[in-house]
Amino acid sequence: MKTAASYPVSGRGPADHEVRDQIVAAATEHFSRYGYEKTTVSDLAKAIGFSKAYIYKFFESKQAIGEMICANCLHQIETDVRAAVEQAGLPPEKLRRMFKVSTEASLRLFFRDRKLYDIAASAATEHWQSVQAYEARVQKLLQDVLQEGRQSGEFERKTPLDETATAIYLVMRPYLNPLLLQYSLDTTDVAPTQLANLVLRSLSP
Template sequence: MKKATTSPIPARGPADHEVRDQIVVAATEHFSRYGYEKTTVSDLAKAIGFSKAYIYKFFESKQAIGEMICANCLNQIETEVRAAVTQTDLPPEKLRRMFNVFTEASLRLFFQDRKLYEIAASAATENWQAVLAYEERVQKLLRDVLQEGRQSGDFERKTPLDETAMAIYLVMRPYLNPMLLQYSFDYTKVAPAQLSSLVLRSLSP
């Protein structure tokens, strides 16, 4: 998995330090077993075999560790979406794939492990930097696809690009945000196809 290109996440010590990565891996396993909310940095230190002070050399708080885990998960979703988008040259199909793959990947990563879901829920509720950076990249990718579609003649050009991109992002958001996704679960099988078709009709020149 490649590293997320997010804005800096609060952390201490060298960003590429192998011990830092070791802490993230161990924390992911520990949180998935005992839950994020119920785990303290002291609990984590015991489980990993480090002192609490040593962990604080690399992360300023439990949230900073959670942000790194969250960033890794979101980066995995983004990687899957970008791979799907690059497999076609047709802007309408790229948009369909964005709806489909974002929903499928989000469901898999957010709900395959209910304990790790606590991290995603906290991140979404508290607007962690990892989430804000992810949302910015999603919107940038969406604007790029829309711009490509306008240049190819597949999409209308009258509506300001930023306005169009934000409107479509708001349609997609219930299937990107883990707090909203849990309330949209009953529609995840049909929503990507139906919503993308509706959006594409609205984009017709």
């Protein structure tokens, strides 16, 4: 399965440019030391050795840089989840893997790599475009798995598909959203399996 939409990038400068990549890499490193909220574009310019005006040729704001970093992180999570789903056989197993791998990948990026948490938290709090697009793709992937399960006779067909996908996403959301996940860290070992099993029982025809 391919991603349903491209990840948003700043509208300034060429989309594929080594300077853009250099700015993002340097910003990621700088944010890891000083935090996203405390860092200004002027701070980044000094750290990279570029002028502030030159950075603005590629990114319209600090948030635009954060959006790119956030999009890269979400792309890693989505790549892991889609690979796990593709490797699974039947729709119930695909759904179980979505729960499990989504949680594991989110933990790995947002908490074990703590430098990304500030950016992820800002993205979730302020509803950045990269987050909204990611959530929409997760729900679309859920719909695809549900549709496959309905066609094979393994899932019920009475509930509207979009309603079912949204409900399941809301069950998953505490383990995907970094602001919510921080309050669920003590249940991440068992909760994804338990919740997936509960959802699968509700989907029985």
